[in-house]
Amino acid sequence: MAMTKTVWPQVRQQLGDIDKIEVLVGIPTFNNAGTVGPVVKAVKAGISKVCPHASVLVVNADAGSQDGTPEAIKHAMDPDTPTAFVQHLEGSLLSGPISLQALSESGVPGREHAFRAFFTIAEDLQAKACVVVDANLRSLTSDWMEVLLHPVIEKGVDYVAPLFRRARYEGSLTNCIIYPLSRALYGKQMRYQSGGGYGFSRRLASLYLTKDVWEGEGAWYGIDSWLTTVAVAEGCEVSQGFLGTRIQDVKLTGIELSVVLAQAVGALFHFMEAYQDVWEGRKGSSPVPQFGFPYEPGPVGGAVNVERMVRGFQQGLRDLLPIWEIILAPETLAGILALGLLEADEFRFPEALWVQTIFDFALAYHEKALHRDHLLKSLTPLYLGQTASLVLGTREGPPEDVERAIETLCKTFESMKPYLTQRWRFP
Amino acid sequence: MSTMWQEAMLEAFRETTLRIAHFLPKLLALLTFLALGVAAGWLVKVLLLRLLRAFRFDAVCERFGLGSSLGTAGTKQSISHLVGRLSFWLVFLLFAFMGIDALDLTTTANMMSGIIDFLPHTLAAVLLLLFGVLLANFIAEAALIATVNAQIQEARIIARFIRWGVLIFTAAMVLTQLGIAKEIVVAAFSIMFGGVMLALAIAIGLGGQSIAKDVLEQRLHRRKMEQDEMSHI
Numbered sequence: 001m002a003m004t005k006t007v008w009p010q011v012r013q014q015l016g017d018i019d020k021i022e023v024l025v026g027i028p029t030f031n032n033a034g035t036v037g038p039v040v041k042a043v044k045a046g047i048s049k050v051c052p053h054a055s056v057l058v059v060n061a062d063a064g065s066q067d068g069t070p071e072a073i074k075h076a077m078d079p080d081t082p083t084a085f086v087q088h089l090e091g092s093l094l095s096g097p098i099s100l101q102a103l104s105e106s107g108v109p110g111r112e113h114a115f116r117a118f119f120t121i122a123e124d125l126q127a128k129a130c131v132v133v134d135a136n137l138r139s140l141t142s143d144w145m146e147v148l149l150h151p152v153i154e155k156g157v158d159y160v161a162p163l164f165r166r167a168r169y170e171g172s173l174t175n176c177i178i179y180p181l182s183r184a185l186y187g188k189q190m191r192y193q194s195g196g197g198y199g200f201s202r203r204l205a206s207l208y209l210t211k212d213v214w215e216g217e218g219a220w221y222g223i224d225s226w227l228t229t230v231a232v233a234e235g236c237e238v239s240q241g242f243l244g245t246r247i248q249d250v251k252l253t254g255i256e257l258s259v260v261l262a263q264a265v266g267a268l269f270h271f272m273e274a275y276q277d278v279w280e281g282r283k284g285s286s287p288v289p290q291f292g293f294p295y296e297p298g299p300v301g302g303a304v305n306v307e308r309m310v311r312g313f314q315q316g317l318r319d320l321l322p323i324w325e326i327i328l329a330p331e332t333l334a335g336i337l338a339l340g341l342l343e344a345d346e347f348r349f350p351e352a353l354w355v356q357t358i359f360d361f362a363l364a365y366h367e368k369a370l371h372r373d374h375l376l377k378s379l380t381p382l383y384l385g386q387t388a389s390l391v392l393g394t395r396e397g398p399p400e401d402v403e404r405a406i407e408t409l410c411k412t413f414e415s416m417k418p419y420l421t422q423r424w425r426f427p
Numbered sequence: 428m429s430t431m432w433q434e435a436m437l438e439a440f441r442e443t444t445l446r447i448a449h450f451l452p453k454l455l456a457l458l459t460f461l462a463l464g465v466a467a468g469w470l471v472k473v474l475l476l477r478l479l480r481a482f483r484f485d486a487v488c489e490r491f492g493l494g495s496s497l498g499t500a501g502t503k504q505s506i507s508h509l510v511g512r513l514s515f516w517l518v519f520l521l522f523a524f525m526g527i528d529a530l531d532l533t534t535t536a537n538m539m540s541g542i543i544d545f546l547p548h549t550l551a552a553v554l555l556l557l558f559g560v561l562l563a564n565f566i567a568e569a570a571l572i573a574t575v576n577a578q579i580q581e582a583r584i585i586a587r588f589i590r591w592g593v594l595i596f597t598a599a600m601v602l603t604q605l606g607i608a609k610e611i612v613v614a615a616f617s618i619m620f621g622g623v624m625l626a627l628a629i630a631i632g633l634g635g636q637s638i639a640k641d642v643l644e645q646r647l648h649r650r651k652m653e654q655d656e657m658s659h660i
Contacts, residue, residue: 173659257659311578312576320575371568381576
């Protein structure tokens with residue numbers, strides 16, 4: 001409610017007599033003057049193709065750009081398209097618990113507040129659909145609007161998650177932990193990719209506003225790490241949209257892997273506690289509708305330093321053993337100890353052992369066996385070991401091998417789910 | 428002569444009987460206080476143990492690494508059990524002091540007031556010690572995980588150094604709080620801390636130039652190194 005009070009007067013005075021819209025386009029920005037112009041033009045072109053007669057409101061939530069980003073948006077916008085600016089997301093908007101924005105794919109500070117503002121406005125103006133796109137994209141085309149908007153307006157879908165064409169081992173954290181675990185828990189084959197662009201129905205926007213994710217422990221995690229989880233767990237109509245290759249102006253670099261891991265996995269574990277009643281009863285998984293043009297697996301991306309990953313795992317095994325002894329079950333730990341004897345070239349992390357490791361970490365998080373930040377960050381060497389194993393097992397084969405390996409891993413997660421459910425309530 | 432002897436005997440007997448008559452109730456009071464101390468101490472211990480178990484105190488201490496620290500120090504009992512035992516002895520000693528006070532001896536009167544005056548300092552020192560151990564474990568664990576994730580080979584040495592640094596600092600604070608050789612403690616701590624820093628500076632300056640160079644280079648070039656690698660999320 002405080003959010004509505006803060007945002008609404010800012011927006012209301014810019015809207016004149018508009019009191020209802022059909023589509024809301026949200027663009028969170030922070031020093032994106034170089035890319036936001038083409039983004040806005042592509043959005044405009046896309047909307048005029050998808051729903052030419054719909055009433056559209058473009059809302060820019062700017063986190064205090066110093067490079068004239070709002071002016072660039074004004075310049076790129078058609079004067080006939082209603083546009084609202086929520087400037088300088090600070091004061092009461094940024095008050096409350098500090099969220100770790102490190103994971104924000106777009107690098108926009110105050111991203112959660114920007115989304116909250118979009119959802120609030122969408123609810124107040126009774127928008128049918130809400131699309132949020134990042135302003136730092138160089139690969140956004142008008143086709144994105146069709147993929148993100150059309151399913152919501154025409155098919156009654158609540159949520160369209162982005163699906164990008166990625167290089168072979170890109171997004172390994174998502175592929176090895178987030179996707180398989182979420183799929184096993186909630187039973188939906190969403191790839192859990194994040195950032196770039198999303199499509200929401202008003203129902204889902206309103207639902208997000210009512211959830212306990214904006215304050216408290218939920219707000220510690222970046223919004224991109226929980227948008228999909230909440231939509232799936234709440235039983236909304238979810239889908240995925242193929243958006244091609246994502247090219248960003250600013251890449252997410254310089255952030256420690258352990259911080260990114262703690263954010264993404266921490267959010268997943270946090271929502272496991274919140275949605276315990278939902279996931280405990282779900283078995284297997286089902287595919288979700290996909291929109292756009294499917295594409296082949298991506299080519300080999302940047303350099304992957306497998307030796308460094310194996311060294312990271314071995315050092316973890318040597319130095320973090322007392323911590324892992326608290327977290328892992330004795331049989332899991334025994335399996336991991338045996339991996340320490342393998343040479344770098346023949347290093348393989350058995351799937352069942354990896355699944356058991358992740359489940360043990362989830363259980364230890366639930367039981368608060370260790371300080372949660374320490375627990376999550378101590379998973380990093382094990383994750384490096386799993387990634388090294390994936391790379392070593394598939395690097396000689398075609399790109400499809402990686403997809404096959406991920407699918408096998410997902411099925412192992414699903415088949416071993418009773419290990420988790422049995423221990424969750426009665427440790 | 429015989430009358431005088433008799434009077435002296437009777438007087439001595441009367442005085443001794445009177446002293447014993449005066450002292451016996453005090454002794455009885457001491458014994459009663461001791462018995463009460465045992466009973467009250469046991470009761471407090473049992474209640475405290477139940478309370479700590481209800482709040483999963485041992486699990487909380489384990490989370491902060493206190494359990495493993497005590498294990499390293501050779502203690503095999505759980506922390507809640509130790510707290511229970513401590514509470515028993517504290518209550519028992521309180522009652523014992525009351526009993527000793529009841530004896531009404533000049534020497535014990537001074538001792539008792541001294542002990543009671545010192546009690547707040549002791550409690551503060553115990554709390555300081557507990558907080559210091561928890562903090563040392565917590566920071567050392569965080570440092571260990573961070574250095575392992577950064578693939579620094581000396582991770583355990585760094586973590587151990589941090590743990591002992593905080594523990595030594597805590598010990599100095601505890602001794603100062605207790606007023607034990609205040610000046611010596613401050614001087615010893617300053618000398619030791621300064622000495623360690625000087626030794627480190629000399630070690631890095633003479634023997635570890637290349638390590639320092641590597642660490643700085645790695646730090647400065649980290650951005651480039653990470654750009655070469657894949658995106659994990």
